[in-house]
Amino acid sequence: MARHFSLSGFPEWLPEQRLVEQHVLTTLQRTFELHGFSGIETRAVEPVSQLLSKGETSKEIYLLSRLQAEAGGDDAELGLHFDLTVPLARYVVENAGRLLFPFKRYQIQKVWRGERPQDGRFREFVQADVDVVGQDTLSQHHDMELPLVMVDALGRLPIPRVVVRASNRKVAQGLYEAVGIADVDGALRAIDKLDKIGEKAVAEMLIAGGATEQQAEQALALARIQGSDGSIADRVLALGARSDLLDEGLHELVALIEGANALMPGAITADLKIARGLDYYTGTVYESTMIGHEDLGSVCSGGRYDSLATDGKKTYPGVGLSIGVSRVLARVLGAPLVEVSRSVPTAVLVAVLDEDHRAQSDRIAMSLRDRGIPTEVSPSAAKFGKQIRYADRRGIPYVWFPGDPDSVKDIRSGDQTDADAGEWMPPADDLHPTVRTVS
Amino acid sequence: MARHFSLSGFPEWLPEQRLVEQHVLTTLQRTFELHGFSGIETRAVEPVSQLLSKGETSKEIYLLSRLQAEAGGDDAELGLHFDLTVPLARYVVENAGRLLFPFKRYQIQKVWRGERPQDGRFREFVQADVDVVGQDTLSQHHDMELPLVMVDALGRLPIPRVVVRASNRKVAQGLYEAVGIADVDGALRAIDKLDKIGEKAVAEMLIAGGATEQQAEQALALARIQGSDGSIADRVLALGARSDLLDEGLHELVALIEGANALMPGAITADLKIARGLDYYTGTVYESTMIGHEDLGSVCSGGRYDSLATDGKKTYPGVGLSIGVSRVLARVLGAPLVEVSRSVPTAVLVAVLDEDHRAQSDRIAMSLRDRGIPTEVSPSAAKFGKQIRYADRRGIPYVWFPGDPDSVKDIRSGDQTDADAGEWMPPADDLHPTVRTVS
Incomplete structure (x- = not known):
């Protein structure tokens, strides 16, 4: 089912592919x-000033202009949102008096990034985000709740298993500061x-950024630590550096x-090399890979942000993750895996x-639909063989023949039985299209 | 629930309002x-050349530009789509070899129009379209099928009754030509x-466009005809003009x-004043008003277009209608009607x-969710009175208390009973939020 899109970076699906996407989104x-x-x-748009104030993707914004804009008009400069976190922060501040905190929200929408056309990246894609946002404070247990929501959600999709990996910015920042790395953001x-580039190239970057060889090695040693239980703390502490921030981050991680593995064994792994490029994260950070499809990169990412949203008087700390739905879907449909x-x-x-008898068929269809059975009336009164072929080409399992009495034919088996449109029901599995993983 | 939007023309809903929108969209x-x-x-974007080639809204397009675009880059000039019909035509031509005809599709998406900010119109809004598109030919019975789909859909929404009114361009065009009106498009x-402006002003427009007083009166006489049965044809013919095109249009109408009123009495009325501004319609045209809310204008409109889509060799005639979901929703939420x-x-x-016992509550929640019951765990271990207040403020009907045995309290009635998280179910009406019309 893989295909080329007529406008590079703007995916569009055929109807049967869209059924898979709908199944994913509904799930x-x-x-x-x-x-x-x-x-x-x-809304799809934000003032450009808002978009430019956050994170590194600010370089890849689509700006809007009205074709008929008057010179010197009063239009604010608008751009299409490039994620759903920046709009959430704005929405929360704007509606704080009408929301209840902690505010748990999900949001499934398209986002746009003005990538260079030759880069082959998506320029329009669907993200599915969950976040919880507090007013002034937000309990730490939400850092465990949110990735488990995503593990539950991803586990219900017809896709390979996804493992969430987590780290904590405070651990890296605490260790970097303790060993004397000056440019913490650069090191992250x-x-x-x-x-992407391997240890050697990263070490060179760190050293070019002012770190000593030993400091670079300590940062890399931290990044090598992975595990699923408290022993990761021992291994971090064995690197020899200590600070309050490092201790706090380790405790949180x-x-x-x-906690997560007690509730859902194997759901979340600690992986200390996760840094996340966006600079609004302040604590826990998450990435996730689909097993067997590591080349896709992270399919579900996020983190804790204690100061993304503020109205000057109150702050709105949050934690959340975002699934790159289109990225996953393109793989699922391209392979195909379903x-x-x-x-x-x-x-x-x-x-x-x-x-002359079309109305009779229309009435039968109305009766079937009244009981929730998706029904079409044949667009032509051609020979029955041709009408059956219309159904067959679309995978429609049943053809109904008006008569006295009516009869219904399962065109897969050829079985035909008398039936009453006010009573007959197909087996539950036939009522709606079903999506299955290809084994 | 009426509210001001922080960016004029870009509606955003509060969570409880979004529940209503979701109910509408799912229905x-x-x-x-x-x-x-x-x-x-x-995709949300089309090449500007494509958008400019169709219809009168071409003046209100949002153009896109990449913030980091290179001068002389190879970017096609793109704009946001202003409806879902022009993109459908492009999609059908592009995918003709992979679609089955007649192709019946629905499409529910946001569209954008670069209206002047001071006009108070929506600049971003949701449309819900149904169309059927044929290859080279499309049977006339679809002109009856499509509005009945919309009548069925609108009838399931928690809104006042909507009446679809229909006319046929061939009737107006046929009569205008027969009585000698030269500028048919201008007259339409x-x-x-x-x-909007009344008979007198329309007569002046017609005469300014070259019609005689008598021709203007004949056009207005046609526009006055309304009815729900074949007698409308007699009244049109009584105006004295005849032509093959007029006869064809009357026959179709x-x-x-x-046909429609035999299947669903009262569903569709003929109203010969309907012309529709977009010039791609070639036959049947539809408008609809919500009873008691005629000031909203048409909430569901559309028509037949025999030549919107073509790839040079084949043409793709279609017929369809579009619901202005945001327009309806703004009224429903603003009044509020629900x-x-x-x-x-x-x-x-x-x-x-x-x-220390949060994990115990987490496990109860997992068990309830496993059986499809939407469940949260209290964000804080405050006194039970405060936890109950958390539920009460959100309208959450039940609070579950871990214990030996557990118990569940209906906080509306105060009833509390012992319960097992592996077995208990709330009444079906309490499982999900329900939307009701306000009486």
Whole structure:
């Protein structure tokens, strides 16, 4: 099902592919709601000043202009949002008096990044975010809750298993400061490139940034630590550096890893090389890889941000993760890793005897739909063989023949039985298209 | 629930309002699927050349530019789509070899129009479209099918009744040509303004456009005809003009009205003053008003377009309608015409005895969620009275107390009973938030 998109970077799916996307989006939505998260949408645009104030993706914004804008008009300069976190921060501050805190929200929307066309990256894609935002304070246990919501959600999708890996900025920052690395942000950015460019190149970056060889080695030693229990703290402390910040970060990270694995064994691993490029994270950070598809990079990422949103008087600390739905979906559809039982929602095609009797078929269809059965009426009153072929090409499992009595044919088995449109029901599995993983 | 939006023309809803929007969108989606329509999404952007080639809204496009675009780069000039019909035409031509015809699709997406900020119109809003597109030919019975899909969908929403009114361009064009009106498009545009500016001003427009007083009166006489059966044809013919095109249009219109009202009495009325501003319509045209809210204008409009899409060799005639979801929703939420049973998806809040026992509450929540019950764990281990207040403020109906045995309290009635998280279920009405019309 892999395909080329007519406008580079702007994916579009065929109807049967969109069925898979809808299945994914509905599953995510239902899971987020099962965890008590409220759905919101924010407008697609933000003032450019707002977009430019946050993070590194500010270079890849699409600006908007009105074709008929008057010179010197009063339009604020607007751009398309490039993530759903910056809009959330703005929405929370703007509506603080009308929201209840901690505010748990999910948001599934398209975002846009003005990538260079030749880079082959998506320029329009769907993200699915969950965040919880507090007013002034936000308990640490949410740092465990949020990735577990995502593990639950991802586990319900027809995709390979996803493992969430976590680290904590305070650990890296605490250690860097304790060993004397001056440019902490620069060091985090260098470590963030570890999977892409390797240890040697990262060490060179660190040294070019002012670190000594020994400091670079200490940063790399920290980045090598992975594990699923409290022993990671011992290994970090064995590097020999101590600071209050480092201790605080380790305490948070161990509580997260041990708590999460007690509830859902194997769900979350500590991985100290995770840094995350966006500079608004202040504590826990998350990345996730789909097993067997590590080349995709992180499919679900996020972190804790204690000061992203503020109205000057109050601050709104939050923690959340974001699934790159389009990235996952492109792989799932491209391989393909899934198949869908039919290409249309229709369960029953009602045949038409001749155009003078179309209304009879319309009434049968209305009766079936009244009981929740997706039904089409044949668009032509051609020979029955041709009407059956219409159903067959779309994977519609049943064809209904008006008569006295009516009859319904399962065109897969050929079985045909008398039926009453006010009573007949297809088996539950045939009612809607189903999505299955390809084994 | 009415509110001011922080960026003029860009509506955003509070979480409880978004529950209403989600209810509306899900109801539309399910109804469209019940009728066998496939959901698709198209990218938000189209080449500006494509957008400018269609219809009158071309003046209100948002253009995109990349913040970091290189001078002389190879970027195509892009704009945000202003409707879902132009993108459908492009999608159909582009994917013709991979689609099955007639292609029935629904599409629910945001669209953008670069209106002047001071006009108070929406600049970002949601449309819900259904269309059927044929390859080279498309049977006339679809002109009746499509508005009935919309009548079914609108009838399931918590809104006042919507009446679809239909006309046919061939009738107006046929009559204008027969009586000698030279500028048919200009006359259609003038008649389209009838509800806004009245008969006298329209007559002046027609005469200014070259019509005689008698021709203007004939156009207005046609526009006065309304009805729900074949008698409208007699009244049109009584105006004295005849032409093949007029006869063809009348035949199509009467078949639509009589067929639709036989299946769903009162669903569709003929109203010969409907002209529709967009110039790609070639036959049937539709508008709809919500009873008691005629000031909103048409909330669901569309028509037949025999030549919107073509790849040079084949043409793709279609017919469809579009609901202005945001327009309807703003009224429904603003009045308000609906109420929602609670502000969050959560049915059960699991209380926390103290932070050391949070995992116990987490496990109860997992067990309830496993059986489809939306559940939150109290964010704080405050006194139970405070935890109950957390639920109460959000409208969460049940609070669960871990114990031996556990117990669950309906905080509306105060009833508390012993319960097992592996077995207990709330009444079906309490499982999810429900939306009701305010009486």
